[in-house]
Amino acid sequence: xxxxxxxxxxxxxxxxxxxxxxxxxxxxxxxxxxxxxxxxxxxxxxxxxxxxxxxxxxxxxxxxxxxxxxxxxxxxxxxxxxxxxxxxxxxxxxxxxxxxxxxxxxxxxxxxxxxxxxxxxxxxxxxxxxxxxxxxxxxxxxxxxxxxxxxxxxxxxxxxxxxxxxxxxxxxxxxxxxxxxxxxxxxxxxxxxxxxxxxxxxxxxxxxxxxxxxxxxxxxxxxxxxxxxxxxxxxxx
Amino acid sequence: xxxxxxxxxxxxxxxxxxxxxxxxxxxxxxxxxxxxxxxxxxxxxxxxxxxxxxxxxxxxxxxxxxxxxxxxxxxxxxxxxxxxxxxxxxxxxxxxxxxxxxxxxxxxxxxxxxxxxxxxxxxxxxxxxxxxxxxxxxxxxxxxxxxxxxxxxxxxxxxxxxxxxxxxxxxxxxxxxxxxxxxxxxxxxxxxxxxxxxxxxxxxxxxxxxxxxxxxxxxxxxxxxxxx
Numbered sequence: 001x002x003x004x005x006x007x008x009x010x011x012x013x014x015x016x017x018x019x020x021x022x023x024x025x026x027x028x029x030x031x032x033x034x035x036x037x038x039x040x041x042x043x044x045x046x047x048x049x050x051x052x053x054x055x056x057x058x059x060x061x062x063x064x065x066x067x068x069x070x071x072x073x074x075x076x077x078x079x080x081x082x083x084x085x086x087x088x089x090x091x092x093x094x095x096x097x098x099x100x101x102x103x104x105x106x107x108x109x110x111x112x113x114x115x116x117x118x119x120x121x122x123x124x125x126x127x128x129x130x131x132x133x134x135x136x137x138x139x140x141x142x143x144x145x146x147x148x149x150x151x152x153x154x155x156x157x158x159x160x161x162x163x164x165x166x167x168x169x170x171x172x173x174x175x176x177x178x179x180x181x182x183x184x185x186x187x188x189x190x191x192x193x194x195x196x197x198x199x200x201x202x203x204x205x206x207x208x209x210x211x212x213x214x215x216x217x218x219x220x221x222x223x224x225x226x227x228x229x230x231x232x233x234x235x236x237x
Numbered sequence: 238x239x240x241x242x243x244x245x246x247x248x249x250x251x252x253x254x255x256x257x258x259x260x261x262x263x264x265x266x267x268x269x270x271x272x273x274x275x276x277x278x279x280x281x282x283x284x285x286x287x288x289x290x291x292x293x294x295x296x297x298x299x300x301x302x303x304x305x306x307x308x309x310x311x312x313x314x315x316x317x318x319x320x321x322x323x324x325x326x327x328x329x330x331x332x333x334x335x336x337x338x339x340x341x342x343x344x345x346x347x348x349x350x351x352x353x354x355x356x357x358x359x360x361x362x363x364x365x366x367x368x369x370x371x372x373x374x375x376x377x378x379x380x381x382x383x384x385x386x387x388x389x390x391x392x393x394x395x396x397x398x399x400x401x402x403x404x405x406x407x408x409x410x411x412x413x414x415x416x417x418x419x420x421x422x423x424x425x426x427x428x429x430x431x432x433x434x435x436x437x438x439x440x441x442x443x444x445x446x447x448x449x450x451x452x453x454x455x456x457x458x459x460x461x462x463x464x465x
Contacts, residue, residue, distance in 0.1 A: 136312070
């Protein structure tokens with residue numbers, strides 16, 4: 001056995017649980033947001049339709065609303081007795097309130113504007129003349145999107161995903177309001193840190209989890225930098 | 238038989254275009270000052286602009302007929318387009334750029350083989366490079382090869398040399414001349430440079446202020462326009 005403590009010993013089991021849960025929630029929120037995020041970014045960047053301003057506002061609302069308000073709105077809408085929540089529970093058997101899936105939804109809603117913003121900017125930067133050229137070479141619009149537009153906006157997608165993931169890792173207000181703070185089900189890192197700060201003698205635990213949060217966030221940032229740089233180098237030729 | 242029949246009218250702001258001409262095999266130059274409507278006309282032929290009124294027929298197939306509501310989208314026209322700025326895909330290598338249209342071209346259609354195009358345009362040594370690392374002349378040669386490898390029935394070249402300096406121009410002109418003699422694809426070549434037109438064109442369509450003022454065999458038209 002090596003002398004240094006295996007990371008498993010640094011954290012207590014319930015702290016591990018909070019970390020694993022946070023990673024699961026953030027990954028689910030980010031993965032689930034990807035396709036809708038690209039679609040909405042496209043609508044906002046290229047679309048010309050009635051209600052575009054409204055869509056733009058709706059997407060960005062979680063950025064400016066107090067997270068507690070967003071969580072409360074989710075509770076009203078997606079709670080067991082909420083209109084959407086009741087429908088999902090009755091017809092699809094999906095329950096979000098007080099489940100980790102609800103935490104993922106809350107994190108997705110909070111991270112969505114960051115994802116959409118990054119992708120939208122990269123779509124607006126795409127030279128549409130290249131798409132036109134692809135059309136003259138025989139590619140229909142779906143192919144043009146898949147093999148010209150998508151690779152060109154890849155750096156923006158990566159940045160958006162990382163931002164969304166980081167936001168989801170740190171999300172607290174909307175999550176705790178919507179799905180509460182249940183250890184093993186909805187207690188993510190921030191909720192666990194919050195709980196530690198509320199009990200006597202919890203400082204050490206809070207500090208450990210704070211360090212974990214910092215490490216995870218930094219790793220995400222470094223990864224996104226590396227990926228974005230690799231992709232841009234490919235694009236630059 | 239004419240490879241291309243065009244009879245269109247179009248308005249863009251205050252500019253009016255009304256052009257009617259037929260192009261036989263070989264190189265047909267749309268020749269005239271900038272602003273005479275040449276670029277709008279090739280964009281209509283390629284399907285990038287939809288004319289207000291008129292018809293475009295290529296190799297016997299009607300691609301545009303506003304009276305019958307026909308407007309074939311660009312990706313189904315099988316018309317190659319070489320743009321002034323090259324427009325190579327920056328995320329693909331030269332080889333991938335060249336083969337781009339190959340995926341969408343009908344498989345059984347006869348067409349020039351990639352190796353032959355690479356030889357013809359002298360691209361062998363840059364196949365692995367990306368467009369960002371090419372000179373202006375190389376970029377245009379790749380753009381020409383890319384358009385040809387999509388097996389087009391007609392090749393449109395919109396001022397392909399205008400963005401290059403004289404030396405690069407002199408470097409590419411022979412390639413285009415070889416293309417005319419060996420590839421067997423009718424070419425519509427847009428230019429405002431008399432020297433290029435004189436060297437390449439079999440047929441000249443003279444344009445001025447959105448109208449065709451003369452059309453016919455190159456030598457006659459060029460001589461007449463020089464005298465006038």
